[in-house]
Amino acid sequence: MTRSSSVFLVVEDEPADVEFLEHAFVAAGRGDRIFIAPNGEEAVAYLTGQGEKADRGCFPLPDVIITDLKMPHMNGVELLRWLQGQERWRAVPRLVLTSSTARSDIAMAYSLGAAAYFVKPVDIRELRVLAKAISDFWIHAVCPHHPE
Numbered sequence: 001m002t003r004s005s006s007v008f009l010v011v012e013d014e015p016a017d018v019e020f021l022e023h024a025f026v027a028a029g030r031g032d033r034i035f036i037a038p039n040g041e042e043a044v045a046y047l048t049g050q051g052e053k054a055d056r057g058c059f060p061l062p063d064v065i066i067t068d069l070k071m072p073h074m075n076g077v078e079l080l081r082w083l084q085g086q087e088r089w090r091a092v093p094r095l096v097l098t099s100s101t102a103r104s105d106i107a108m109a110y111s112l113g114a115a116a117y118f119v120k121p122v123d124i125r126e127l128r129v130l131a132k133a134i135s136d137f138w139i140h141a142v143c144p145h146h147p148e
Contacts, residue, residue: 006032006135009062011043011079012097013071020124021066021097024131032135035059040074043067044082047089062092064138069098069105077105080112093138 008025012018018036025032037043043065046053053059065083069076076096083089093115098105101119109117115138121127 006063007060008032008034009037009043009046009065010034011037011040011065011067011071011076013038013068017068017120020127021131024124024127025135027128028132028135033060035062039071040067040076040079040082043079044074047086064093064095064134065089066095066097066134069096069100069109077108077112080109080114084113095134095138 010018010021012021022034022036025034035046037046045051046059047062049056049059067076067079074082076098080094080096083094090113094113096109096114096117097120098118099120100106106117118130118134121130
């Protein structure tokens with residue numbers, strides 16, 4: 001079975017950034033569904049179907065994972081490291097969306113399997129353009145919907 005909309009798991013702890021990103025995806029007009037995990041631990045719970053997240057009707061498997069790097073509990077680097085060790089998630093694109101421009105963060109993200117690294121735009125219009133580009137490229141051009 002395939003879905004009519006794409007599913008993004010966004011791992012982000014900053015509520016304002018979550019709100020802006022959700023708005024940007026809605027404005028991109030693709031009908032993408034966004035699920036939020038406030039840190040890597042919650043993302044792992046989502047991906048492994050722990051607790052209420054076991055209901056894949058309510059919490060579908062993601063087509064793309066977008067993570068920030070700097071978060072409490074389990075940060076984005078630790079999440080990427082965990083994902084790298086999980087056979088099931090190797091084919092799912094992992095994108096980094098963070099405020100860090102540090103070369104060491106960029107190198108670390110790519111070494112841990114990130115497919116792309118984006119610096120968070122400060123302007124909401126630029127974020128809309130980025131959200132549309134992510135959806136257009138990572139979903140509609142590169143990745144077919146996976147069966148559930």
